[in-house]
Amino acid sequence: MFIETTPEQIEKIMQDAWNAFHVYRKFSLKKRAEFMRVIAVELESCGDTLIHTAMSETNLPEARLRGERARTIFQLNSYGTACEKGEWLGVCIDTAIPDKTPPKPDIRKTLVPVGPVVVFGASNFPFAYSTAGGDTACAFAAGCPVIVKAHPAHAATSEIVANAILLAANKCNMPKGIFAHVHGAGFETGKELVTHRYTKAVGFTGSYAGGKQLFDWGNQRKEPIPVFAEMGSINPVFLLPEKLKASAADIAQLCVGSITLGAGQFCTNPGLIIGIESDALQTFIHDLGKAIQKILPAPMLHPGILSAYKKNKSNALLQEGVHLVAESETTVKDNEGLPTVATASGKTFLSNPLLHQEVFGPYSIVIRCKDMKEMVEVAKNLEGQLTSTLMATDADVIENDELVEAVKNICGRFILNNVPTGVEVCLSMHHGGPFPSSTDSRFTSVGADGIKRFARPISFQNWSNNLLPDELKNENPLGIWRTVNNELTKEVV
Amino acid sequence: MFIETTPEQIEKIMQDAWNAFHVYRKFSLKKRAEFMRVIAVELESCGDTLIHTAMSETNLPEARLRGERARTIFQLNSYGTACEKGEWLGVCIDTAIPDKTPPKPDIRKTLVPVGPVVVFGASNFPFAYSTAGGDTACAFAAGCPVIVKAHPAHAATSEIVANAILLAANKCNMPKGIFAHVHGAGFETGKELVTHRYTKAVGFTGSYAGGKQLFDWGNQRKEPIPVFAEMGSINPVFLLPEKLKASAADIAQLCVGSITLGAGQFCTNPGLIIGIESDALQTFIHDLGKAIQKILPAPMLHPGILSAYKKNKSNALLQEGVHLVAESETTVKDNEGLPTVATASGKTFLSNPLLHQEVFGPYSIVIRCKDMKEMVEVAKNLEGQLTSTLMATDADVIENDELVEAVKNICGRFILNNVPTGVEVCLSMHHGGPFPSSTDSRFTSVGADGIKRFARPISFQNWSNNLLPDELKNENPLGIWRTVNNELTKEVV
Secondary structure (H helix, E strand, O other), X not given: OOOOOOHHHHHHHHHHHHHHHHHHOOOOHHHHHHHXXXXXXHHHHOHHHHHHHHXXXXXXXXXXXXXXXXXXXXXXXXXXXXXXXXXXXXXXXEOOEOOOOOOEOOEEEEEEEOOOEEEEOOOOOOOOOOOXXXXXXXXXXXXXXXXXXXXXHHHHHHHHHHHHHHHHHXXXXXXXXXXXXXXXXXXXXXXXXXXXXXXXXXXXEOOHHHHHHHHHHHHHOOOOXXXXXXXXXXXXXXXXXXXXXXXXXXXXXXXXXXXXXXHHOOOOOOOEEEEEXXXXXXXXXXXXXXXXXXXXXXXXXXXXXXXXXXXXXXXHHHOOOOEEEXXXXXXXXXXXXXXXXXXXXXXXXXXXXXXXXXXXXXXXXXXXXXXXXXXXXXXXXXXXXXXXXXXXXXXXXXXXXXXXXXXXXXXXXXXXXXXXXOOOOOOOOOOOOOOXXXXXXXXXXXXXXXXXXHEEEEEEEOOOHHXXXXXXXXXXXXXXXXXXXXXXXXXXX | OOOOOOHHHHHHHHHHHHHHHHHHOOOOHHHHHHHHHHHHHHHHHOHHHHHHHHHHHHOOOHHHHHHHHHHHHHHHHHHHHHHHHOHHHOOEEEOOEOOOOOOEOOEEEEEEEOOOEEEEOOOOOOOOOOOOOHHHHHHHHHOOOXXXXXXXXXXXXXXXXXHHHHHHHHHOOOOOOOEEEEOXXXXXXXXXXXXXXXXXXXXXXXOHHHHHHHHHHHHHOOOOOOEEEEOOOOOEEEEOHHHHHHHHHHHHHHHHHHHHHHHHOOOOOOOEEEEEOOHHHHHHHHHHHHHHHHOOOEEOOOHHHHHHHHHHHHHHHHOOOOEEEEEOOXXXXXXXXXXXXXXXXXXXXXXXXXXXXXXXXXXXXXEEEOOHHHHHHHHHOOOOEEEEEEEOOHHHHHHOHHHHHHHXXXXXXXXXXXXXXXXXXXXXXXXXXXXXXXXXXXXXXXXXXXXXXXXXXXXXXXXXXXXXXXXXXXXOOOOOOEEEOOEEEOOOO
């Protein structure tokens, strides 16, 4: 157990972060990137101690945790590279036209950091979306100090990572206050951090209840701040007729792998599969059931998540019109979640909002629509989603435009004949869908574009060239792409 | 007087807008741009009737209104050009790496429109930030239908412009519901619009009280939506010692022109000027007073704005430590605002929050700081601003880094030796500062980047080339710059 951070300590931490902000934001992109790379090295240096601590706190298997640490290191390095490259600043320059009436001044736009960022770790990603995870990496790249509230379920893991960051900060001569680590099991610590006057943005990955609370606190401040909460979703998979007829068995295999990956504890887990009543759908449900029976149950992250899984799944199965398809045939141990698949009609789904809610774990429900019209109705009645998937031939897509448009309208990532789990870390990734899957669908929490969450544009008007930030100087010392008088170029001005 | 739109009519209007959204969002960028250009033509065709109606409703002089219409037409055309060009989509493509473990899928990111946008017209810009103004142009460019709530102070002007838009929509075969015009003097109509389930974003230019109310309504919805409210600011001008010593008289002339431009009714009006006690500052204040005495008073927009100006100015002048410097020597007519300049010490300003508030009209207060340290204190204690200005030599800037950084941290546009009034419509313009000057400092309401307010990113994963939107297709049919595997290029994939 770690000692809870007191309100007095938080005040001190935030004051230090605010002071650090005024120093750190002036550091070059190169220096920020170096800091991030040193954190990556320190994270690697934590060695097996870190992996074993995380295993004991999260029940996650060793291979997964080694993979996740590698991903976290990749994030730090690749976001660092993106930071240094400077394209994310989206520099625009319009040069003066003195003989225009009135004269047009020289104007140059770049991004500046917003200020100290509070990050809440995720229970299901102890490395990649926690202490030194994506939010922290993005904030450092943007030029912001970071205050991490440790997830109570893996506080010791978080402490090791926090020490690695502090070691890196020391090695890189970062200002005192560039990073702080806070413990607190109740909601008070989180509230103090989000509502503190020096906090300028918040990153969060977790439940709807948690994320929505932070979002409300952020907006109710005298000075509202952006809260980027990724709150998960049920990630619907639509089975289109021609594709389903051709490949029911293959799709069932794909789906079952995705549903049970990591004991179903991913925010992109496909918790909802929608088809149209047909022999092919019967085959699909049959094969899905057969496949789920063969899945070996796995331990869930912690007792709270396991009991929520059991409760939410039971609730769903108790709803009128919901039928169990199959469960794993293997007896579960005390800490394991039982892989389960259920089914219900389109009518049942449309009339019962409880079935729209996420059951976090290795569970999915297959909705049997009576026709395409009802499938479109289901799509139109779905809340915002991180991802949506179509299993469809080209003809399916072309012939069902209304469905395709309705599905596109509710998601942040739109997948064709692939599974939603597995979130690639790259610039083209958008991880953040319409509410309630995230609080701000305009920003991603995966990929280097996530840096933009913690910066805001500023225009410099009529400045002398030598006084401008490097990215805005005539001679383009960073050698970056810039939009100069409406044309992208790397040329000097 | 116009008949207030009833709740039943609003329900119908929003349903039509929602239906129109599903059609319009699929229109090509070219078709959207054509629609915007036809609106521009129709606006021109309204001829003198529109100008005369606006003159009678707003008290603004003919030349200003003709200029503002030209600016509005320029916005429609230039945002249309930007829309068609497609760079604003910020396309990123990462091609598949099938032999990676696990295989990396093909992912391609673009922007999609958010849905129907509600726009509230500004009292001080009956054309450029009202019915067919910047918000409307940006929303159409993004692919969103628009519902405009007419500003009650220029409802007839708004009606003429609305008819021009509807005529253009008809000529361009736009879907029914692409645009609607709503009247309502009280707050109920606005609340119904902002809280309607089909409204997906809001644009507003006006007072803090109005903008903050819309922002709160937007966030309190079951599905929160972004509210882009530009709420004005006091746009501080900092007079640095070396520059002031060299050019006190010139700066006073510049400032007085900016303070009284358009009867001071601009959101970028410099309502606060900060200097350090010195002979140069005395000269500046003296010259500023002399100059304001010579300014001819001008009519204000409407009686409500005039009476608020009188009240807020009187309040400011009544504060302890605030002294009148000078007023216009010309007797004001009933509908005119009296140009006025006041002064107070840095200590007075720091201890009285009322002096931080905007006095909308031809008024400014000069703060006399005892030294640079107090000037820095003033900068650190200022709320978010649309603009901040330094009157400074290069040496002033270099030697006063703490001040420069503090000022940069509170503004959206940072001006050197120039005035804040005059907001250039160009890509490098950022019009939107930290709260409370706007509700979302990350987005601009002037310039084509304002289009991004009404769109959100979406990633397409594993799609067949022929099924992708044009901007994402391998062959790059739009011929736009795209980031392909981390490199900007116009090449085919």
